[in-house]
Amino acid sequence: MERENAYIGPKLKTGIRSKLKTASHVMRVFLWGLGFASIFGGALMEVRAPHSHLQLLLMTFPLILATLDFFPKEENTGSGCLMWAALSSCLAGLYFMRAQDWAPVVAGVLFAIYFWAHSKPTGRPYQFMSAGSLLAGVLSLRFPWPNEQRCLLTLVGVGATAILQGAWIIIRYLQGDRPAEFLCPDDSANKSSDRGLLRFLHLIIGPIEHVQVFSPELESRIRARFQSEFRQLSDLEFDYLFSDGETFSIFRLVLILPAINVLLMWLKREVISLRDGCTFLIGFPVFISRNKNAFGYSSGLGVKFYTAFQDGTILVSKDYADGDIPSGPMIVKYAQKASISDTWAKHQERIVALEAEGKRVDRQTSFPVYAEISHKETAAW
Secondary structure, three states: OHHHHHHHHHHHHHHHHHHHHHHHHHOHHHHHHHHHHHHHHHHHHHHHOOOOHHHHHHHHHHHHHHHOOOOOOOOOOHHHHHHHHHHHHHHHHHHOOOOOOOHHHHHHHHHHHHHHHHHHHHOOOOHHHHHHHHHHHHHHHHOOOOHHHHHHHHHHHHHHHHHHHHHHHHHHHHOOOOOHHHHOHHHHHHHHHHHHHHHHHHHHHOOOEEEEOOOHHHHHHHHHHOHHHHHHHHHOOEEEEEEEEEEEEHHHHHHOHHHHHHHHHHHOOOEEEEEOOOEEEEEEEEEEEOOOOOEEEEOOOOEEEEEEEOOOOEEEEEOOOOOOOOOOOOEEEEEOOOOHHHHHHHHHHHHHHHHHOOOOEOOOOOHHHHHHHHHHHHOOO
16 A cells, blocks of 8 residues: 555646646746737837836736746747747847838738748647737728838737637647647657758748759859869769759849848859749759759758759758758658768668669659659758
8 A cells, every 4th residue: 555655646746737737838928928019019009008007017928928838938949949049030020121012912812821830830820820910911002101110019919919829728628628638748849840940941942943054154153153062073973964053033132031141152152043023033053964864953061962862762861960950751851071982982882772672763754753852951841
């Protein structure tokens, strides 16, 4: 009997801790919205009604939440932090352009994308927050206020939609609708945050289209930029095949992160040109091995090799680390710092290993085939 009581004690203690953790996850969205709306609501009230007692009340909520450590934490995975950092960098850039008429709408769009990116891989019901954030940005334009105040109003609206969404989540949970993330929150966050980051970045930058480069002037610039890679890959029995132009809309620059990305590519001396006046084109050389079993691709980050198999499997080897960016289904990826020759040698070994499993290499070498492989490897899933 004593042994049984000694066993029950720790079990009960663990159960209470688990329930508290589950409760904090269920209330996460509601508390985040309450704190967020209170902070920016207080800032707006300070401008619109500086002597109002409501301002003091609004500023009290974040203090209480912070004191009691009730502020919901972002997933403590690297990707969860990176996604929030990416959003913050976009908002920081937007701050310096807050006097523009479109700034409130762009703020709403950024949060709508952020919430949608979170909801897609995790299955969290954040769709209302996405729509509400977008609506908050649009409706703020109807207020005859200075544009900075409209931006604050948009952020208050973002927090308000999170409060409503959080209240709905709590009600559904009490009614018995309990998603797996509430039962095993830590495991769910770890599995989905990487995908959430990738989806968020894809939504911000927009769709990347592949076009074959035919311009002699642009091809000449690409050859000059990557002349070292041309030489090294030629020594590894690769031939130049064509140049790939990756394109995205110039209008994406207002979302800040694409502008930062273009600046970083320019600093890496990537070949950038303006196509049709409204589309950026970044040119990269594509190579093919002489036995037609692999594409080679070079960029400012380094070189990667692609091999497609007839069952849909795609083998990718990179000579640089990519921060463990998640790979989609049927993608076998290896990425670590190494020389081009060492990476190619390892890639060949992996081809042999996969062929030993019964897979057969797809040796098609047309541009559409390459573009489809590249799209599958980089697509959000």
